[in-house]
Amino acid sequence: xxxxxxxxxxxxxxxxxxxxxxxxxxxxxxxLRRRIAVRMRARGAESYGAYGDLxxxxxxELEKLKDALTxxxxxxxxxxxxxxxxxxxxxxxxxxxxxxxxxxxxxxxxSGEEPYTLAMILAEEAERMGKHAWAGKPRIVATxxxxxxxxxxxxxxxxxxxxxxxxxELTAKYFRPVGTDDREVIPALRRLVDVRRQDLLREPPPxxxxxxxxxxxxxxxxxxxxxxxxxxHFADALTPGGxxxxxxxxxxxxxxxxxxxxxxxxxRIFRRPL
Numbered sequence: 001x002x003x004x005x006x007x008x009x010x011x012x013x014x015x016x017x018x019x020x021x022x023x024x025x026x027x028x029x030x031x032l033r034r035r036i037a038v039r040m041r042a043r044g045a046e047s048y049g050a051y052g053d054l055x056x057x058x059x060x061e062l063e064k065l066k067d068a069l070t071x072x073x074x075x076x077x078x079x080x081x082x083x084x085x086x087x088x089x090x091x092x093x094x095x096x097x098x099x100x101x102x103x104x105x106x107x108x109x110x111s112g113e114e115p116y117t118l119a120m121i122l123a124e125e126a127e128r129m130g131k132h133a134w135a136g137k138p139r140i141v142a143t144x145x146x147x148x149x150x151x152x153x154x155x156x157x158x159x160x161x162x163x164x165x166x167x168x169e170l171t172a173k174y175f176r177p178v179g180t181d182d183r184e185v186i187p188a189l190r191r192l193v194d195v196r197r198q199d200l201l202r203e204p205p206p207x208x209x210x211x212x213x214x215x216x217x218x219x220x221x222x223x224x225x226x227x228x229x230x231x232x233h234f235a236d237a238l239t240p241g242g243x244x245x246x247x248x249x250x251x252x253x254x255x256x257x258x259x260x261x262x263x264x265x266x267x268r269i270f271r272r273p274l
Contacts, residue, residue, distance in 0.1 A: 008048035009033065015052055020066050035068045038220075064249050068220075074113045076158065077166045079248070082216075083121055085267045090243050091125045094211050097241070100126055100134025105210045105237060107200060108218035109142035112153025112193070113162060116185050118214060119192040120174050136188065141206050143198035153195045156185035201226055205237035213237055217247035228254030235259045238272040245269050 013032060036051070043061060045051035055062050077083060094102050102122060106115040118140055126134035144150050160181050163171050175183035196206055201222065213234045219227050234244050235256045244260060246252065246268035252260065260270040 005048055012036070012048040012052050015055070016062075016065065016069075019055065019062055020069075032069070036065070039065050039068055068249050074110045075162050075165055076113045077117050077120075077170070078113065080165055080167075082245070082248070082267050083117065085264055085269065086245060087121055087125055089263055089269065090212065091122060092129065094243070095122070095126055095129065095131070095134060098137075098211060100131060100137035102138045102212065103210045103239075104138060104140040104212045104214065105205065105208075106140055106142040107198075107205075107213060107215040107234070109144050109150075109153055109195065110146075111149045111158075112142060112156060112195065113158070114214060114216065115140045115142035115153070115193045115195075116156060116174075116189060118212075119189045120170055122192075123174075123189070124170070136192070138192055140193045141210075142193055142195045143200075143206060144195075145197060145199050147197065150195050150197060153193075156190050156193075157182050158184075200230060200233070205233055208237040209239035209242065210237050211239055211242045212245070213242070214245045215247075216245065217249065219246065219250050224253070228256070231256035235272060240272055241274045242272050243269060244271075 013036075016036075036048075039061070040046075040051045043051070043054055045054055055065070091102075104115075104118055104122075106118060109115050119138065122138045123135040126132065126137075142153060144153070157178060158175075160183075163175075163183065171183065174186055174189050176186060178184050198206055200218070215230075215234065219230050222230065231252055231254050238244060238260075243263065244252075248266075248268055250268060252268075252270060260272055263269040263271050
């Protein structure tokens with residue numbers, strides 16, 4: 001981890017804050033340095049100045065850095081372009097093939113924003129296809145290891161900050177106001193999500209197979225061996241023709257690369273061949 005050049009670090013973080021529209025003051029400096037250093041190593045930048053030049057030249061790198069810096073920040077409908085691509089490329093075929101009874105695993109679900117987003121977009125896509133009865137058929141197994149955040153996921157209650165990227169019409173349709181600043185998921189959507197405790201590295205996938213496995217910005221916390229084992233678990237858990245969605249900063253590696261084909265490289269969508 002780079003520890004020198006405090007002036008260069010201050011200039012870089014100021015530039016990142018302006019370009020990304022982020023408030024970095026709440027981040028510990030050690031965390032900022034570590035996460036910026038990960039992206040610098042990935043791109044071969046040997047100084048803060050060189051990485052600043054790279055950010056100005058490559059807008060895609062800024063997006064990858066933003067994801068790296070906000071790994072612990074969860075929101076409903078986070079990264080809308082990812083969900084839009086999933087709806088365009090994956091969900092219509094899955095819903096048609098399963099007549100609505102799609103099985104999904106949200107691995108590392110944190111406080112539940114991801115599985116409820118999945119439930120929403122599945123319901124929306126079913127309605128768009130004119131199959132309104134299908135909206136209540138998907139089953140989403142959401143797993144995490146932290147009991148405290150799992151309790152939040154089961155409650156399905158979130159502050160206004162969690163809805164920053166949500167389309168307002170979906171917020172009004174699927175969440176109802178509670179208290180002074182919170183909203184909670186409607187019962188019809190909550191019934192689609194089953195929150196369970198699971199240790200990703202030490203326990204097998206819960207009740208496979210799945211048509212879709214979603215694990216975004218979790219795998220990067222593990223070392224290379226752990227990542228390869230997780231990817232193998234995900235491939236094993238998929239039914240033939242099933243899909244895997246990863247975070248934008250994550251790269252499929254190990255034996256799973258030979259078992260899964262790329263559907264969308266930018267949004268990290270992969271498919272297990274039939």
